[in-house]
Amino acid sequence: MADVAPNPRPERSIDIYRRSAAWLEENLPPGWSMSSDRPRSPAAPNRLLITAPDGESVSYAIIARKGVLSGDVARIASELSDSDRGFVCAHYLSDPVRRQLDGHGISYGDATGNVSLLATRPTIWVRNRGADADPWRGPGRPSGVLTGEPSERVVRALADYVGEMSVPELIKLSGTSTGAAYRVVEVLYERELLTRLPRGPITDVRWPHMLRAWAADRKPCPTRGFAAPGGLDDLLARLAATDGDPGYAVTGIGATDYATPAVLEVYADDVDAFAAAMDLRPIDGGADVMVATPWSAVVFERMQYRNGLRCVAPAHAYADLAAGPFRHPDAAEYLLTTLTTDEPAWRRPVRRTR
Template identity: 85%
Template sequence: MTLTDVAPNPRPERSIDIYRRALSWLEAQLPHGWTVSADRPRSPAAPNRLLITAPDGESVSYAITASKGVLSGDVARIAAELSDSDRGFVCAHYLSEPVRRQLDGHGLSYADATGNLNLVADRPAIWVRNRGADADPWRGPGRPSGVLTGEPSERVVRALADHVGEISVPELIKLSGASTGAAYRVVEVLFERELLTRLPRGPITDVRWPHMLRAWAADRKPCATRSFAAPNGLDELRARLASGNGDPAYAVTGIGATDYASASVLELYADDVDAFAAALDLRPITGGADVVVATPWSAAVFERMQYRDGLRCVAPSHAYADLVAGPFRHPDAAEYQLTALTADESWRRPVGRGR
């Protein structure tokens, strides 16, 4: 049985309770003969210093940082606040795997209330490590789930991928059309997964957009699709769509939205699948379809579209994500698209040019 199989105790909220829960894991893992002590500030504050003493009496001291939540961007600040000769011990109710990697990289010891633990010192020589939960067992409704699903994720991810330049979260909210709370939650997930760089309480300065799009594509739920036959063939259908005679809103995706190859099946999104099929005389079919129409999760698929041979197509970023995963998956075309998009990023708009 792993720690994540066990129902958690109530989430510690006060600094002193966070510290005590983390300390209980440390005490349980320390070798025989080693002891722990700390100063005694007035509760509910956590102690300021932690002292680890070896059986021979030699000891090492750590400055304690107790926090409900620690993000990757907080780690450099915590490390910078220590003097060159001091050691840090960070404790929190839960420390995510990216945060733990950051703490390890800065040489900071830590423990959380689920049992994730790493304590290191040269003199006296000690290394204590333990693995706790891989996910926050106290994550409540409305908190980031760590996955990129739903309309807010689609809007925020697309806005970040389609634009280049430093951007504040309020600017991102306006650009993406996502609600304030949802946008902040998605940014937190992206930050925790190290898919973007953000200054502490400041703007987003860099986005790892290929990795972000791939992560989003893998996390999101596949759209529902329906298959049709074009009675007069794809060439006639494409010509009708390109004429723009008031057809219902659509956006071509998949291979048809790239330069990879000529598409033998027209894959697209339609705002109203029934109306789209009726307007273009498409026949429902169960096998051998030459048209596949998906119902989009959000109107983001129709934003920042590109035109190819007169057809309205999803943005290059969305085409890439669709080729990575879901009903329009095509790994070879996805890698071709990624190579093209990274070689020439002119498709990414400077922040400030609007939606």
């Protein structure tokens, strides 16, 4: 294991790259060399070139990140062309992330000395072990995973609202405690899902990537299957006629215009009360209604209305379609395209009171 010096954690992309590249260069075989282009600081270089003693070389796309989690690796792999190689560098890469990168054939290095570089032509394999734990993560620092009610509330607020936003404004919009909101913002910042001025406001949110990360991280809600004796058309008509009781929010395909759902997917604040009010019958298989108990009441906030039905907000519908018990990848991508094409239709401007 590498002896990791207690240096300050690198924050700029160029410093993350330099620290990782230094470990890589130290572990290259004799006669091999490395070089990179020279972009303007603080950006990291775009390409890494590894050259063999006979002059043959191999090029890698440099992907510098403050933090990388397991859920990010598939997206990084998808953004690389089939013919390109990637070199991911970060201040620290955990063992699960390194194994994910290995599985996708992506080379990497971090500032603690964890290094893996692979190529078949010229043939090279470099491996070095650095830290087994993030040496810069102190007590109370966020875990880096977007799970739990604070994450749901903060992510939803950042997706639902558009415009420069201070963290105190985010706290008010999301209904999250001060400490929890700052922790989630730090996780999103480390994963480069938002841009924030030093000690200042959030200026930009990469909301499609943020929603993908949230969907991948969160735990699926418990669900129960039911049969609607009168059929879905009758159930939909009855739901549209309700005036607030029982509390529900349609999600999944039913919250989009992608297709007519064969199974209606719903959140209910009291599953038993909802089932009783709608005369639903519990069933083990072949259910045409799936009812979920939400982790957070945020599913009932900033809802959209479709054909008289109360539906979850578009951002929540996308996350449900992207992962979890209501997963439908084709519908998720359809909805994401729709949301990207017409952001003003669903993202609300941040309104400030004087």
